[in-house]
Amino acid sequence: MDGIVLENINKQFGSVIAVADVDLELSDGRFVCFLGPSGCGKTTLLRLIAGLEAPTRGRILLAGEDITRTPAHRRNFGMVFQSLALFPHLTVGENVSYSLKVRKIDRDTRRRRTESLLELVQLSGLVDRHISQLSGGQKQRVAIARALAIEPRLFLLDEPLSALDAKLREDMQLELRMLQQRLGITTILVTHDQREAMTMADLVVVMGPGNRIHQVGSPLEIYRHPANTFVADFIGTSNLLEGTCDKSGEIRVDRVHLEVAELPAEILPDSAVTVSVRPEDIRVLPGIESGNNRLPGKVSFIRDLGSSVEVYLDCAGIQIISHSTPKGRPEIKPGDDATAVLPPAACVALKS
Amino acid sequence: MTGRKPENLRSYLAVVYPALMLVVFFIVPFAIMVTISFFHRDPGAFYTPVFDIANYQNLFSALFVRVLIFSLFIAGLAAAVCVGLGFPFTYFITRMPRRFQVFWLVFLLSVLSLSEVIVGFAWSLMLSRTAGLSNLLVWLGLMNKPVSWTPSFAALLCGLCYLAFPYTVLVLYPPLSRLNPSLPEAARTLGASPLRTFFTVVVGALRNAIVAAFVMVFVFTLGAYLLPQILGRPHHWTLSVLITDRAIYQSNMPMAAAMAIFFMLVSLALVVLTMFIGKEKKVAS
Numbered sequence: 072m073d074g075i076v077l078e079n080i081n082k083q084f085g086s087v088i089a090v091a092d093v094d095l096e097l098s099d100g101r102f103v104c105f106l107g108p109s110g111c112g113k114t115t116l117l118r119l120i121a122g123l124e125a126p127t128r129g130r131i132l133l134a135g136e137d138i139t140r141t142p143a144h145r146r147n148f149g150m151v152f153q154s155l156a157l158f159p160h161l162t163v164g165e166n167v168s169y170s171l172k173v174r175k176i177d178r179d180t181r182r183r184r185t186e187s188l189l190e191l192v193q194l195s196g197l198v199d200r201h202i203s204q205l206s207g208g209q210k211q212r213v214a215i216a217r218a219l220a221i222e223p224r225l226f227l228l229d230e231p232l233s234a235l236d237a238k239l240r241e242d243m244q245l246e247l248r249m250l251q252q253r254l255g256i257t258t259i260l261v262t263h264d265q266r267e268a269m270t271m272a273d274l275v276v277v278m279g280p281g282n283r284i285h286q287v288g289s290p291l292e293i294y295r296h297p298a299n300t301f302v303a304d305f306i307g308t309s310n311l312l313e314g315t316c317d318k319s320g321e322i323r324v325d326r327v328h329l330e331v332a333e334l335p336a337e338i339l340p341d342s343a344v345t346v347s348v349r350p351e352d353i354r355v356l357p358g359i360e361s362g363n364n365r366l367p368g369k370v371s372f373i374r375d376l377g378s379s380v381e382v383y384l385d386c387a388g389i390q391i392i393s394h395s396t397p398k399g400r401p402e403i404k405p406g407d408d409a410t411a412v413l414p415p416a417a418c419v420a421l422k423s
Numbered sequence: 424m425t426g427r428k429p430e431n432l433r434s435y436l437a438v439v440y441p442a443l444m445l446v447v448f449f450i451v452p453f454a455i456m457v458t459i460s461f462f463h464r465d466p467g468a469f470y471t472p473v474f475d476i477a478n479y480q481n482l483f484s485a486l487f488v489r490v491l492i493f494s495l496f497i498a499g500l501a502a503a504v505c506v507g508l509g510f511p512f513t514y515f516i517t518r519m520p521r522r523f524q525v526f527w528l529v530f531l532l533s534v535l536s537l538s539e540v541i542v543g544f545a546w547s548l549m550l551s552r553t554a555g556l557s558n559l560l561v562w563l564g565l566m567n568k569p570v571s572w573t574p575s576f577a578a579l580l581c582g583l584c585y586l587a588f589p590y591t592v593l594v595l596y597p598p599l600s601r602l603n604p605s606l607p608e609a610a611r612t613l614g615a616s617p618l619r620t621f622f623t624v625v626v627g628a629l630r631n632a633i634v635a636a637f638v639m640v641f642v643f644t645l646g647a648y649l650l651p652q653i654l655g656r657p658h659h660w661t662l663s664v665l666i667t668d669r670a671i672y673q674s675n676m677p678m679a680a681a682m683a684i685f686f687m688l689v690s691l692a693l694v695v696l697t698m699f700i701g702k703e704k705k706v707a708s
Contacts, residue, residue, distance in 0.1 A: 123608050143611040150612040156605035160627045170613035
């Protein structure tokens with residue numbers, strides 16, 4: 072197949088396992104995010120793809136060709152580093168055209184290409200500036216333009232936006248996404264910010280404890296159907312309810328019977344389960360109601376953010392958070408009795 | 424208001440101490456030397472305190488000019504060799520694991536503890552015909568008979584570089600170890616081979632450190648006095664030797680002072696010029 076394939080990739084630094092048993096197929100033209108908390112091996116995985124590290128075990132294939140042992144400078148991948156790594160002794164233009172000069176492309180072509188790249192990242196007219204004279208956002212753009220200069224097979228970004236302030240970061244996220252769509256270039260972005268991954272990615276690869284891949288899927292799929300409790304907890308906010316699954320496959324949380332959309336095969340009868348419910352799926356009704364999928368309790372706190380309302384319920388020791396729109400705000404105040412309604416379709420049963 | 428005065432006094436004292444040291448140990452001796460350089464030499468006695476610029480007028484003898492040029496030449500060459508060898512060497516040290524780095528730095532520091540006399544005689548012995556390296560080469564069958572490599576220009580250059588090399592590495596070590604490791608990596612992903620990366624990115628980004636190290640070794644080697652006499656022939660003697668000869672053996676203190684001052688001005692001018700070129704290049708690129 073085309074695109075890039077990782078086969079059983081393992082990477083160890085001494086006795087430390089940085090990446091464990093990674094199998095991944097990424098087809099061409101996609102925007103992929105490696106998402107995970109710090110230290111989960113996502114940057115190492117990116118560096119393995121870039122050729123800056125060699126895997127301890129496993130193979131990397133690009134369009135069917137084994138590139139595991141190809142050195143970084145022969146891979147034609149563009150990479151943007153977390154520190155940006157702009158050459159401080161060169162100007163903006165010289166930074167951008169560095170890869171073209173290495174490939175002995177003539178001066179005129181180099182100049183034209185540099186100009187069009189700077190135009191692409193909206194930095195026209197800054198060719199002769201020094202790196203130290205640029206703002207954070209401008210440096211970012213230079214690093215992107217530099218990585219794109221050779222029309223790379225793969226565009227790799229290692230948390231390049233983490234140094235920017237929140238406003239600029241969101242602008243850059245959109246811009247980067249539009250740039251990627253326009254160029255149609257396969258892109259891998261490493262990030263620990265799940266909002267960033269949600270905004271930009273076609274495909275999210277969630278990495279976590281054990282330095283392995285926990286789930287691969289579209290942002291919505293991962294949000295709606297987390298594969299395990301780690302993913303459910305890491306992506307967005309989630310209510311994780313500890314319960315049990317009895318012999319007949321019925322799930323109970325605190326003596327309340329919980330209907331779920333589907334019961335995964337990996338959940339065995341007579342075992343502990345965790346049910347994940349997103350706060351925006353939970354409806355809060357005033358007063359005590361009993362029945363399936365209904366957890367009665369007391370309102371402990373209400374946070375009205377203007378655009379949304381967060382209700383915190385204490386249901387006999389279980390903390391439940393519900394998000395609603397200002398219009399859908401229930402007629403309750405802290406201290407009132409209330410019931411949380413968990414729709415079966417929104418309940419995802421996970422192995423504990 | 425009351426709180427401010429002792430603070431002022433304290434900050435004033437902080438400046439006084441270095442200023443005092445500078446005046447006592449540098450400015451006063453230098454002023455004495457400048458004064459003496461204008462005195463008139465009295466062959467019978469030592470010198471008479473009159474204002475006389477004859478010393479400077481007599482400076483430009485063929486010998487003086489030749490020795491001056493030779494001194495600058497060998498110092499420049501030693502600096503170039505030291506930086507040329509020391510920069511890649513230091514780069515590889517900084518890429519090593521921590522404990523190897525410490526080993527090399529301790530090793531280099533221990534080399535610094537050797538005195539110039541010991542280094543000079545060690546080299547002289549090592550390059551000699553009777554007990555030197557050439558005997559080893561004869562034993563290995565690479566040479567027919569042992570030869571003497573000292574005294575010679577090459578021997579002198581080896582000695583000077585040996586002395587200056589640890590300083591070169593110690594001066595280059597901090598900036599090189601601070602170099603962002605992503606810079607060479609970025610160059611690699613952009614298609615530059617390791618060798619090309621080294622020359623275009625590592626050397627380029629550290630140009631200032633290289634110029635600083637070059638200037639340091641140059642100035643350090645200019646003052647060489649002992650090694651030229653141990654490892655060099657008389658025509659390899661540097662200006663320091665010539666000045667000492669004038670001052671001590673010919674008792675011509677005013678002449679020696681004039682030579683020393685002129686030597687200092689020339690080297691200062693060269694150092695400033697080198698720094699200027701280093702800066703200029705940075706702006707031009």
